[in-house]
Amino acid sequence: MNIQIKPKEATAIINSLIGGVVPKIGVQHIAVGRSEEVDAFIKALDDAKNGHSIMKFWIGDFGSGKSFILHLLNTVALKQKFVVANTDFTPDNRLYSNDGKAVILYSAIINNLAIQTKPEGGALPTLLQRWIETVITQTASENNIPLTEIRDEKYLSLIQSNILKTVNELSDVGAFDFGTAIMKYYEGFITGNEDLRKNALKWLKGEYKTKTEARQDLGMREIINDLNYYDMLKNFCKLFVSIGYSGFMINLDEAINLYKIQNTATREKNYEKILTMYNDCFQGKIENLFFNIAGTKDFLENERRGLFSYNALKTRLQSNKFETLEIRDFAQPVIKLTPLNHNEIYVLLKNLQEIFDYNYKITSPINDEDITNFMEEIFNKPGASEFLTPREVTRDFLNILNLLRQNPNLDKNSLFKDIEIEDERVDMDLSYLDSIQEL
Numbered sequence: 001m002n003i004q005i006k007p008k009e010a011t012a013i014i015n016s017l018i019g020g021v022v023p024k025i026g027v028q029h030i031a032v033g034r035s036e037e038v039d040a041f042i043k044a045l046d047d048a049k050n051g052h053s054i055m056k057f058w059i060g061d062f063g064s065g066k067s068f069i070l071h072l073l074n075t076v077a078l079k080q081k082f083v084v085a086n087t088d089f090t091p092d093n094r095l096y097s098n099d100g101k102a103v104i105l106y107s108a109i110i111n112n113l114a115i116q117t118k119p120e121g122g123a124l125p126t127l128l129q130r131w132i133e134t135v136i137t138q139t140a141s142e143n144n145i146p147l148t149e150i151r152d153e154k155y156l157s158l159i160q161s162n163i164l165k166t167v168n169e170l171s172d173v174g175a176f177d178f179g180t181a182i183m184k185y186y187e188g189f190i191t192g193n194e195d196l197r198k199n200a201l202k203w204l205k206g207e208y209k210t211k212t213e214a215r216q217d218l219g220m221r222e223i224i225n226d227l228n229y230y231d232m233l234k235n236f237c238k239l240f241v242s243i244g245y246s247g248f249m250i251n252l253d254e255a256i257n258l259y260k261i262q263n264t265a266t267r268e269k270n271y272e273k274i275l276t277m278y279n280d281c282f283q284g285k286i287e288n289l290f291f292n293i294a295g296t297k298d299f300l301e302n303e304r305r306g307l308f309s310y311n312a313l314k315t316r317l318q319s320n321k322f323e324t325l326e327i328r329d330f331a332q333p334v335i336k337l338t339p340l341n342h343n344e345i346y347v348l349l350k351n352l353q354e355i356f357d358y359n360y361k362i363t364s365p366i367n368d369e370d371i372t373n374f375m376e377e378i379f380n381k382p383g384a385s386e387f388l389t390p391r392e393v394t395r396d397f398l399n400i401l402n403l404l405r406q407n408p409n410l411d412k413n414s415l416f417k418d419i420e421i422e423d424e425r426v427d428m429d430l431s432y433l434d435s436i437q438e439l
């Protein structure tokens with residue numbers, strides 16, 4: 001086998017792609033045709049490491065690889081020692097709201113925090129503990145207290161004071177409440193009060209619904225809400241960098257759900273929030289923060305409902321007018337994902353076959369000529385040019401491999417001929433959305 005892959009990665013790749021979703025781990029083993037995008041991204045990561053902040057928009061049709069590229073970028077960023085978080089926009093979360101939908105997005109981001117040793121998320125406790133350890137070490141040094149004694153409960157107030165002081169130095173907005181929550185987390189940890197530790201995590205994740213509840217559990221008068229969650233994300237970024245991480249990368253997929261917001265004023269408020277974040281990044285108001293937003297061409301360019309309906313964003317996000325399909329500019333904020341060509345699809349399927357065989361410890365009855373025949377069949381089907389996506393190609397290919405694995409007597413060529421092309425865009429009726437009356 002030419003691909004060096006871990007068993008867990010192989011299983012994740014096969015199971016996820018058959019299920020029609022992108023695997024959380026191992027995507028680097030099936031990355032083809034995106035080298036220029038990744039090279040440009042690495043350069044942007046270097047800028048973020050050096051104190052700049054970046055916002056990139058990854059634009060493509062359904063099934064074109066937007067989610068895949070975000071997961072690939074995760075792998076690269078984690079190796080570059082970034083803290084990474086991934087979440088999707090849904091009808092229940094967004095960047096701006098006054099009914100709790102923005103803080104739901106925030107909670108998803110914080111719950112999905114990932115680092116290289118915890119690539120699947122849930123890294124917040126680990127990150128807090130690492131940061132607290134730096135404060136403890138610093139406190140012990142400043143007060144000539146042996147490291148073997150500094151965690152004694154009698155030094156609790158001293159550690160808490162330094163936690164709050166250090167957080168206040170990191171940030172101006174919301175720092176006191178942010179620091180108090182971390183302080184409570186440490187108190188629960190050092191005193192063995194598991195409820196206090198969990199409640200502090202709950203506060204930091206934005207999961208308190210009322211100030212009354214937070215005051216009862218933690219003695220805190222404020223909570224993270226729709227209005228201040230963005231400040232808390234910036235606080236976390238500064239916290240991560242102070243530990244020694246390169247920065248904080250936040251990936252927001254399925255941005256078409258912002259396009260789907262029916263109320264014009266609400267939709268524009270969400271676009272205004274994107275504009276605020278964009279300006280903060282490129283005007284140097286924040287450091288070491290990297291946003292990736294993935295959406296369709298309609299989300300970007302539709303002048304009634306897309307980002308281009310908001311003129312301040314349209315002027316910032318229009319493509320380089322000198323760019324062509326052959327001459328690409330990957331340094332600009334908007335990266336348009338072009339379809340994989342047939343040679344790239346072939347390499348992808350070849351890699352998938354190797355991973356499939358490795359995962360099931362078999363030798364599948366598919367050779368290079370069979371892969372070519374499969375591609376000829378599927379790409380010549382009615383509707384292929386309009387509806388066929390890499391997601392559907394890989395899923396059909398793996399489904400056939402699975403059938404052959406379990407039924408060795410099946411005729412593979414007959415399976416190739418039985419493939420049917422369907423429009424995957426069933427969840428998105430743009431013509432209907434464009435025809436309804438704006439609220």
